[in-house]
Amino acid sequence: MSERFSANYVLRTLDDADRAAGIIAGEQSSGTFVSTPGEDEALKARSAARVEMLEEIEDAGGPALPGSAGNGPIRSWRLRLSWPLENIGPSIPNLIATVAGNLGELKQVAGLKITDLDLPPSFFGTYPGPAFGIEGTRRLSGVTKGPLIGTIIKPSVGLTPAGTAELVEELCAGGIDFIKDDELQADGPRCPFEERLAAVMDVIDRHADRTGRKVMYAANITGEIDEMQRRHDLVANRGGTCVMVSLNCVGPAGVTALRRASHLPIHAHRNGWGILGRAPDNGWSYPAWATLWRLAGVDHMHVNGLTNKFWEPDDSVIRSARHCLSPLHPDHPYTVMPVFSSGQTVLQAAPTFAQLGSADLIFCAGGGVVAHPAGVAAGVTSLRQAWEAAEAGVPLAEAASRSALLQQAVEKFS
Incomplete structure (x- = not known):
């Protein structure tokens, strides 16, 4: 499968934004907190999530999530991640696990809102949508x-x-x-x-x-x-x-x-x-x-x-x-x-x-x-x-x- 799906977020973080986005992408695809056997460059190229966009926006000024880590002030970013469809196939339950999953629990995340989903044709071939x-x-x-x-x-x-x-x-x-x-x-x-x-x-x-x-x-x-x-x-x-x-x-x-x-x-x-x-x-x-x-x-x-x-x-x-x-x-x-x-x-x-x-x-x-x-x-x-x-x-x-x-x-x- 060459198709990809993507999710847009508003990310708030106290950490370096590039680092936080990379951790998020890794957590929800091929990476974890430490390198593992088999995680070579070919696998990453095939299965890793991509950071497609990271753009700073004005922060709303609310408190950070409990346990947030980082040395800077809270800053907000528009973030878009994409994944190869072959990671999950056209599956709504596994889509949710991928675009949401453990993200709200990461220390680098001081706030994260999923704002939009962009799905490839395979999802529409699998799910019939409304009948009426x-x-x-x-x-x-x-x-x-x-x-x-x-x-x-x-x-x-x-x-x-x-x-x-x-x-x-x-x-x-x-x-x-x-x-x-x-x-x-x-x-x-x-x-x-x-x-x-x-x-x-x-x-x-x-x-x-x-x-x-x-x-x-x-x-x-x-x-x-x-x-x-x-x-x-x-x-x-x-x-x-x-x-x-x-x-x-x-x-x-x-x-x-x-x-x-x-x-x-x-x-x-x-x-x-x-x-x-x-x-x-x-x-x-x-x-x-x-x-x-x-x-x-x-x-x-x-x-x-x-x-x-x-x-x-x-x-x-x-x-x-x-x-x-x-x-x-x-x-x-x-x-x-x-x-x-x-x-x-x-x-x-x-x-x-x-x-x-x-x-x-x-x-x-x-x-x-x-x-x-x-x-x-x-x-x-x-x-x-x-x-x-x-x-x-x-x-x-x-x-x-x-x-x-x-x-x-x-x-x-x-």
């Missing part, structure tokens, strides 16, 4: 334009299957496009998966018979690989149109196994990503991290939301969503539908559309739907009205002056 993506999601949901207006089952846990179905009844009657289980609700004894699925699909099917359009329900099938495959089959056999998994909980091997067996869109929840990505100078950027899952074959990816209830600034959220909508490779787009969630209400519709410049998204509001003063159906209607106004360029206040339900929502969530 944006086009397939629109086809199955019957939403041909505009965002899918969605919500999350709330409260997150505590409802019985019957209680969940009662809420779904209200949501379907109100005209919702998309419903997902909360990531905390999988297969607990109070709300067993099979009973919940049966109760919810009874409601969805009844409304589909009436309206001719089936609400997309992302049933949380997160679990061991055999459990996920069994639950996927239950959803598919029951006529469901989506399954959900928590990415960090099942890992790339779990997602890949599910994708190979799945006949439904895979809704990917990112819970736990903050541990990997929140620090500005350590961990993974969202685009680098999301590349793994898009390659593995998910169809929807959570990106947080504007003015969210968490820590993330709006520009970071929009960058994540744009990454989902941008091709990974000229010949293999692998685009996925971004999912806006986390404290979303009618107030975020216009800025989301204005900043993203697209309505190819799922807009999930939990409390922003079910907490509407006039009830769940009013929550769905007002959210749809807010998005219709946003796409038409009508200011929210003007649209609210024409709709009592939208005005109530504006007052409630302002």
Whole structure:
């Protein structure tokens, strides 16, 4: 194989940058802390990682990682490493081991953030990518334009299957496009998966018979690989149109196994990503991290939301969503539908559309739907009205002056 793959980083170090970059490259390819038998120049030429770029940038000024070694001040560098593909083959688990691996533990590393991955064609020949993506999601949901207006089952846990179905009844009657289980609700004894699925699909099917359009329900099938495959089959056999998994909980091997067996869109929840990505100078950027899952074959990816209830600034959220909508490779787009969630209400519709410049998204509001003063159906209607106004360029206040339900929502969530 002559192909190579590469990763970009922001490196912070107290050491000489060239020395630190060389140690990083050696640690993640053919070298270790001491020369070993067989490590000749021919082997290094064949298998060693290359430092392709090392460029100093302004340091953000945060503290160094504990145990960092070196005699100088902390300085920051853009670093690009590349590896021969023959070191690992086109394998996502081994890609992660190579580009991340032990790097955060090296003394020479005072901070390291993976910012981007560049993968050769062999990866795209091995991993099929999304089976449905944006086009397939629109086809199955019957939403041909505009965002899918969605919500999350709330409260997150505590409802019985019957209680969940009662809420779904209200949501379907109100005209919702998309419903997902909360990531905390999988297969607990109070709300067993099979009973919940049966109760919810009874409601969805009844409304589909009436309206001719089936609400997309992302049933949380997160679990061991055999459990996920069994639950996927239950959803598919029951006529469901989506399954959900928590990415960090099942890992790339779990997602890949599910994708190979799945006949439904895979809704990917990112819970736990903050541990990997929140620090500005350590961990993974969202685009680098999301590349793994898009390659593995998910169809929807959570990106947080504007003015969210968490820590993330709006520009970071929009960058994540744009990454989902941008091709990974000229010949293999692998685009996925971004999912806006986390404290979303009618107030975020216009800025989301204005900043993203697209309505190819799922807009999930939990409390922003079910907490509407006039009830769940009013929550769905007002959210749809807010998005219709946003796409038409009508200011929210003007649209609210024409709709009592939208005005109530504006007052409630302002």
